[in-house]
Amino acid sequence: MTATANDDRKERFRQLHAQTYPDLLRFVERRVPPADAEDIVSTVFLTAWRRYDDMPDDARPWLFGVARKVMGNQTRGWLRRKALDVRMVAEDRPADDHSGATAGRVDLQRAWQAQRPADREALALVLFDGLTVAQAAEVVGVRVSTFAMRLSRARQRLLDAYAGTPGESILSITRPQAIRGQS
Numbered sequence: 001m002t003a004t005a006n007d008d009r010k011e012r013f014r015q016l017h018a019q020t021y022p023d024l025l026r027f028v029e030r031r032v033p034p035a036d037a038e039d040i041v042s043t044v045f046l047t048a049w050r051r052y053d054d055m056p057d058d059a060r061p062w063l064f065g066v067a068r069k070v071m072g073n074q075t076r077g078w079l080r081r082k083a084l085d086v087r088m089v090a091e092d093r094p095a096d097d098h099s100g101a102t103a104g105r106v107d108l109q110r111a112w113q114a115q116r117p118a119d120r121e122a123l124a125l126v127l128f129d130g131l132t133v134a135q136a137a138e139v140v141g142v143r144v145s146t147f148a149m150r151l152s153r154a155r156q157r158l159l160d161a162y163a164g165t166p167g168e169s170i171l172s173i174t175r176p177q178a179i180r181g182q183s
Helices: 003-029 034-050 059-082 100-113 117-127 133-140 144-163 167-172
Strands: none
Touching (some): 059 133, 117 133, 117 144
């Protein structure tokens, strides 16, 4: 490889890194403890550099796929049990806060946690990571039509779980009169 070709390759790789690093880091941070995320992303880019000639023109889904495999190798059983848990941090609110939004977030969190890991993965790839159906299918390693069906079913199951949550009972425990034992 000539010096000019090597310089071009380095510059293209720097551009790829600059364009994809933030999205890839967010993708990984939602799936592993934050302390491990940057190491995993570094491993992904090391793999990308080593396999630079094997990367497709649209490298973003390929990088997400590599990240997925690296996480699988580094977290093994933990990833299977806790795959794609979206960490919804509940804000500390005073007991007399009547916010319906809080109850809605609790209901959504419960509906999300009730989903199968494969459903959470399909939804997260499209909704949180901003991948197209075709790109997400490539990340997961299935046909586009297969992923589209999984996504459709996952959306419906999430909607059904969210609609089936007992929102009124959650609201009632946040009302001051219910807390004091008054109805």
